[in-house]
Structures are given as structure tokens and as C-alpha cells.
Amino acid sequence: RRQHPASDNVVIVGINRTNLAWEPAEIRKATMEAMRSAGIRAVRLSWREPAESMLDVLDHAAANDIAVLIEIPIGKQIVREGATQRLGNGRLGPRYRLSDLDLERFQSLLEDITDAVAGRSLRVVALQLGNEINWADFNGDLPLLDPGEGFEHVEDLPEPHREAFERGLRLYAR
Numbered sequence: 521r522r523q524h525p526a527s528d529n530v531v532i533v534g535i536n537r538t539n540l541a542w543e544p545a546e547i548r549k550a551t552m553e554a555m556r557s558a559g560i561r562a563v564r565l566s567w568r569e570p571a572e573s574m575l576d577v578l579d580h581a582a583a584n585d586i587a588v589l590i591e592i593p594i595g596k597q598i599v600r601e602g603a604t605q606r607l608g609n610g611r612l613g614p615r616y617r618l619s620d621l622d623l624e625r626f627q628s629l630l631e632d633i634t635d636a637v638a639g640r641s642l643r644v645v646a647l648q649l650g651n652e653i654n655w656a657d658f659n660g661d662l663p664l665l666d667p668g669e670g671f672e673h674v675e676d677l678p679e680p681h682r683e684a685f686e687r688g689l690r691l692y693a694r
Contacts, residue, residue, distance in 0.1 A: 532562045532587065532589075532645055532646075533562065534560060534561065534562025534563050534564060534586075534587070534589070535555070535560055535562075535563055535564070536563070536564040537551065537555075537563050537564070537565060538565075538566045539566065539568060540565060540577050541565075541568040541569075541570070541573040541574040541576070541577050542568060542573070545573075545576060548573070548576055548577050548580055549580050551580075552577070552580035552581055552583070552584045552586060553580075553584060555584065555586055556584035556585065556586060560586060561585070561586060561587060562586065562587040562588070562589065562645060563581060563586050563587075563588055563589070564588075564589040564590075564591055564648070565577060565578070565581075565588055565589070565590060565591065566590075566591045566592075566593055566651070567590055567591065567592050567593065567633060568593075571632075571636060575636055575637075575640075578637060578640060578642050579640065579642075581642060582640055582641045582642040582643070587643040587644075587645045588642060588643065588644050588645065589644075589645055589646040589647070589648060590633065590637075590644060590646075590647050590648070591647075591648040591649075591650075591651055592626075592629065592630070592633070592647065592648065592649050592650070593650065593651060593658075594615070594616050594617075594618055594621065594649070594650045594651075594653075594658065594659065594660075595616060596616070597625065597629050598621060598622060598625050598626040598629055599616045599617070599620040599621060599622055599625070600620050600621075600622040600625070601622070603616060603617070603620035605660060606660030606661075606664075608664070609664045611667070612656055612657040612664055613657065614660070615656070615657065615658060615659060615660035616660050617659065617660040617661045617684060617688060618650060618653055618659045618660075618661050618685070618688030618689070618691065618692060619661050619684040619685070619687040619688035619691065620660075620688075621688065621691040621692065623691065623694060626649070630647070633647075649692060650692070653688070653689075653692065659685070659688065661681060661684040661685045661687075661688050662677070662681060662685060663677070663678065663681050674686065
């Protein structure tokens, strides 16, 4: 934890460790112990199924006094029924669209997560919906481009991507 020099806000500095819940139990435990030994005090973890493995990771974080930011991926659990993934291109994978977010399904998953962590001594410092929603590898509303290409402004996105991206942002804000 660090005090932001320009305000009264606290800035939490940590690391990102994706897909740790998919590792064997001994790796999950050893990873959190290694983080503590290295002085890591906060970690960002993506919520993954199976929930039991994810909860095991969170318990190891708590046991090692490591605060957690939980990232909730834009996945099948939180998009509207029948939503399909935008196809990938070999470099970037198929992805669900942020504009297909179903707020009721998201609320349900969020309740499941909060119920699961409520009785734990875990320090959850933040929840994050989606990962880098401004990048086509995490938001299927965005077009697949050649390496090094991008858009500086939302207004530069071609239709129908712009409309979908803006709709997704409105849902995200809600």
C-alpha cells in the first residue's frame, strides 16, 4: 500500500497471477508462499472454475497476508443466453463481447462470489469486471487487427464495432 502523492487515495501495488486455480494444489500453495517471501502484499487473480480451486487459492492468499483483487472474466457465465464468441485469428482467441453482458447473470455470479468469500479472513481490495476491455483479446466487440495496429479514439472504430463497444461500456458502467 502506498499513499498516492497527489491525493488522499491509497494506491495498492501488487502483481497479476492468472489461472492459478487451474494449477495443482501444491503449486497454488507454494506460489502464494513464494509471493509472501518475495514481499508481495497484493495480487490480482482471475476468478476461475472450479470454484473450490479458486477458493483454495484465496485461502492461501489469506494465510500469507496477501490482499486480492478479483478479476471476473467476460465469460459464458455473465453474458446473455445464446451469446456467441467472436472468432479468433490464431494470435488472439475467440472472445465474448462486453456488449453481450447480462447484468442479472453478472449480479448472480457476483453474489455467488461474495457469498463464497464472506466467511474468509481474506482482504479483497477490489473487484474488476473483465480484463483490458479496450483490447480485442479480451473484448469481442473490438475488431481483430494486424499486430501493431490500433485505434487512438473510440470515434475511429469502424461500425458496427464502435456501436457495440459503446453499448458494452454503458453496460459496464451500470
